Amino acid sequence: MVRHTQIRMREAARQYLEGNRDVESVATEILQRSKWVQRQGWPPPDMPEEGVATLEPATVEITPSGYSSSDPRLVALVEKITELWMQDRTHPTQNP
Helix, strand or coil, X not given: CHHHHHHHHHHHHHHHHCCCCCHHHHHHHHHHHHHHHXXXXXXXXXXXXXXXXXCCCCHHHXXXXXXXXXXXXXXXXXXXXXXXHHHHHHCCCCCC
């Protein structure tokens, strides 16, 4: 399921990069999918072996094949996701 979600996030990013969707809608979708994965408590699909740490840009997880993770549009997308995440933390949606 996590792999499927990651594929869907990359597909959403591809749609943004190709000009088929706006940054706000894609950032919202990716944020919601990321939150879903976090709620499941599953480790990332490419988790290194225990005791090994890695550091990579946030863009790597959402970069579709054929694009560079340093593409300024992906950097802008991650910035938008972060902005929405911060807004959500400041003003969380209340579930009934």
